[in-house]
Amino acid sequence: MLSRELINKPLSEYTDQEYKSAMKDMREMKECCPKKGMIKLIKHQADQFNLRGFQMFEKMIDLTFCYLTRRPFKEGDQVYSYTLQWFTYFLEKLIVERKNTDVLGEIMTEFSFFDKSFQGQCMTPPDLSKMVNELLNANREWKEENLISDFCCGTGSMLLPKLGMPKEDHLIILINDRDKDMTKACFIQLWLNAQFAFLEKRFKQITIFGYVSDALIEYSQGGCKRLVGATISDNGIQIDNFNH
Structure with missing residues (x-):
């Protein structure tokens, strides 16, 4: 090299x-x-x-x-x-x-990147993430606009399999982690995979909102901080950034 x-x-x-x-x-x-x-x-x-x-x-x-x-x-x-x-x-x-x-x-x-701040971070095994998604979606009736969220998202292992599920119209994904790097990594993977899902016509529109907050205390106190919002649809790509 x-x-x-x-x-x-x-x-x-x-x-x-x-x-x-x-x-x-x-x-x-x-x-x-x-x-x-x-x-x-x-x-x-x-x-x-x-x-x-x-x-x-x-x-x-x-x-x-x-x-x-x-x-x-x-x-x-x-x-x-x-x-x-x-x-x-x-x-x-x-x-x-x-x-x-x-x-x-x-x-x-x-690289022992997880838990660098001793916050109890660990990766959910891919097979477990896929199984949980299949169980949650087994008997769910999907609407034109569906929202899924993970307030301790990590790198997105529990959300990513959803992008491979049956076709829907508008999927809204809310992600949050107290570690900004985790929210960023989760967004990166969801956003890149979302573009493939859109091109495969699994969804007509996908919107992702990313937050950086402590899920245990800041939501009850109204202190959640939005980091990014992004949408892909037939009208193109829209990115909304927020200071944090």
């Missing part, structure tokens, strides 16, 4: 050997398994920037969220552009291969 110095060097200034090395790196990255490729990318780039693996992963979640919600990057974040390009490349491949699956939750466990 390329060094930080070579990444930041203009292509026109590459030597023949550096160019060959860059092309070889690109071929190897594209040919590798997306999950292994993402883990390798994060570990390598974390070393390049003197960060721990979970810190680089956190940075990628933040930048991917900014990119998808059309928010401006912070000053200095341009140095992560190479890492972000490959991170989103692997993420999109993972989602295409494993739709409506909590792939980010699986990657997070590789």
